[in-house]
Amino acid sequence: MSFTRKETNGVECEPLALAYSGYIKKKMAFMVISSILLFLLLIYSISVGATNIAFTDVILSLFGYDQSSASTIIWNIRLPRALVAIVAGVGLSVSGVALQSILRNPLGSPYTLGISHACAFGAAFSVIVLGSGTMRSTGADAIMLNNPYMTTTVSFCFSLLATFTLIAIAKYRNSSPEVMILTGVALASLFTAGTMFLQYFADDVQLAAVVFWTFGDVGRADWNDLTILFILTVPAVFYFFMNRWNYNAIDAGDETAKGLGVNVEKVRLWGMLIASLVTAFIVSFLGVIGFVGLVCPHMARRFVGDEQRFLLPASCLTGALLLLGADTAARLMLAPHELPVAILTAFMGAPLFLYLLIRGYQH
Amino acid sequence: MLSVTELDFSYNNREILNQVHFGLKPGKILAILGPNGVGKSTLLRCINAIHPPRTGTIIVDGEEVLALEKHEIAKRVGYVPQRSEAGRLTAYDAILLGRKPHIGWNVGEKDRRVVESVIRKLGLEELALRHINEMSGGELQRVAIARALVQEPKLLLLDEPTSSLDLKKQLEILRTVRQVVEDNNVSAVITMHDLNLALRFADNYIFLKDGKVFAHGGDEIVVPETIEQVYGVATSVEKFNGFHVVIPHE
Numbered sequence: 001m002s003f004t005r006k007e008t009n010g011v012e013c014e015p016l017a018l019a020y021s022g023y024i025k026k027k028m029a030f031m032v033i034s035s036i037l038l039f040l041l042l043i044y045s046i047s048v049g050a051t052n053i054a055f056t057d058v059i060l061s062l063f064g065y066d067q068s069s070a071s072t073i074i075w076n077i078r079l080p081r082a083l084v085a086i087v088a089g090v091g092l093s094v095s096g097v098a099l100q101s102i103l104r105n106p107l108g109s110p111y112t113l114g115i116s117h118a119c120a121f122g123a124a125f126s127v128i129v130l131g132s133g134t135m136r137s138t139g140a141d142a143i144m145l146n147n148p149y150m151t152t153t154v155s156f157c158f159s160l161l162a163t164f165t166l167i168a169i170a171k172y173r174n175s176s177p178e179v180m181i182l183t184g185v186a187l188a189s190l191f192t193a194g195t196m197f198l199q200y201f202a203d204d205v206q207l208a209a210v211v212f213w214t215f216g217d218v219g220r221a222d223w224n225d226l227t228i229l230f231i232l233t234v235p236a237v238f239y240f241f242m243n244r245w246n247y248n249a250i251d252a253g254d255e256t257a258k259g260l261g262v263n264v265e266k267v268r269l270w271g272m273l274i275a276s277l278v279t280a281f282i283v284s285f286l287g288v289i290g291f292v293g294l295v296c297p298h299m300a301r302r303f304v305g306d307e308q309r310f311l312l313p314a315s316c317l318t319g320a321l322l323l324l325g326a327d328t329a330a331r332l333m334l335a336p337h338e339l340p341v342a343i344l345t346a347f348m349g350a351p352l353f354l355y356l357l358i359r360g361y362q363h
Numbered sequence: 364m365l366s367v368t369e370l371d372f373s374y375n376n377r378e379i380l381n382q383v384h385f386g387l388k389p390g391k392i393l394a395i396l397g398p399n400g401v402g403k404s405t406l407l408r409c410i411n412a413i414h415p416p417r418t419g420t421i422i423v424d425g426e427e428v429l430a431l432e433k434h435e436i437a438k439r440v441g442y443v444p445q446r447s448e449a450g451r452l453t454a455y456d457a458i459l460l461g462r463k464p465h466i467g468w469n470v471g472e473k474d475r476r477v478v479e480s481v482i483r484k485l486g487l488e489e490l491a492l493r494h495i496n497e498m499s500g501g502e503l504q505r506v507a508i509a510r511a512l513v514q515e516p517k518l519l520l521l522d523e524p525t526s527s528l529d530l531k532k533q534l535e536i537l538r539t540v541r542q543v544v545e546d547n548n549v550s551a552v553i554t555m556h557d558l559n560l561a562l563r564f565a566d567n568y569i570f571l572k573d574g575k576v577f578a579h580g581g582d583e584i585v586v587p588e589t590i591e592q593v594y595g596v597a598t599s600v601e602k603f604n605g606f607h608v609v610i611p612h613e
Contacts, residue, residue, distance in 0.1 A: 016488055023453065251448060252448055255447070259440075305494070307452040
């Protein structure tokens, strides 16, 4: 059947096409404004701290025209930290959007599937059983695990275990979203119990190290960690964006999606795998950062709606903005002490989420 | 054109459809009738291979559906399920989704042209930029039909398109389907509960009973004997204003 007859090129069709183009432009405007805001926030975040650096110096240094001592602070401390916040914010938020679609549930987030809990258990296991967690104090407030790489690796391994358990059960039950969510709840509970069990037998130092680990903090990562996170997050974002029409179709209902030729089960399983892996990487490097994956997609929905072509990139931007903003605030609030960003995201996230709900969130 | 031969379908070793066999010409509407749970919806999903049948052949416009890739089937068969979810997106975007089987990396000029043409054809201009989560059941159903139409299918499958709609909306929706089928010379298969609506808008009928085609044909097969055997209800079939009307005795 063909509708491409001459009447479609007629004048009558114009107003609709124009109106739609105008509507698209509004969404694009949101992206452009958010991107500019993100850039400004990045400059601000780099310029403020124990030593304040002028904006112009920050920009000069970023483009390689400044070799002063400020440049060392920028390149070694503040830039990697800000970029980690951006990459982690993007990764968590985009995973949240994908999971909300895949699980057909507005509460979907990297937290829902129990991946973070598995990471926390892994960290506890590494510190308490494998002994990677004697603390040493460096300077005023920084407490470090004496073997962060081991903690990260073990944490990641346990999150993989959780991910593959999820996938296996989901696959066995035809990728039913309900089964996925309930499996996630069960895994979260199981790993939390495991963590508590280990903590009960831990000594003071180990306990402190475990608790310290669970406070997600972007300041933990260096350039190497940032590179790894970046290399993993970028393809995941690309993957989700490639699947934007599949997620749109699934949002319209499984039956509709199948009628449009979407292999719904396969899209669900792969999306869940990728989202879980991204979360696992971020959490095992940085610790548990809650609420970003839940709130940022909903913030984006308020502005661009549920259409995935716009929702996915918009969520990346809101994720980056929120986590970078929160981390900057966390650094400044109790200066010279720094608050782990996870405490602030939870504090900011909950009221923000309630605000969005009261303002009339509809899914 | 649609031709279904010797189609069998079973689910968890339970036989649902047995040797289903029928054909349909372009520009015609086939109503699938029968009691609840007889497999009417299942038959629709077999035709576009959402539930691949155990055996049988399904030919749409000269091509064997079961041999095609999923998105190739979606280019030929448009499917409107009983219900679809409504998020916060415009009717335009919801309809544009129907272009999914045709869209490569991005939405092209042709995709938008087809969408706008269908919107005009179904008189949805006023709704186009409204969010579908704020729409009524009838409006949403028209959006769902428009979404199936922009797939540019040769065959339309509609699963109880008029359930949960008031009388006026029922007539509107079926009139729209009738017009689309005739204008574009496509075939439509519709599952229905309302025999009178079926008699008014369909050209051909299939009565399913116990997973088999109990009767297949035109108006002449919608007779009290068939209806009694299929539904277990005594009726009369009268002619009124040029239409056959089924009147239950109970």
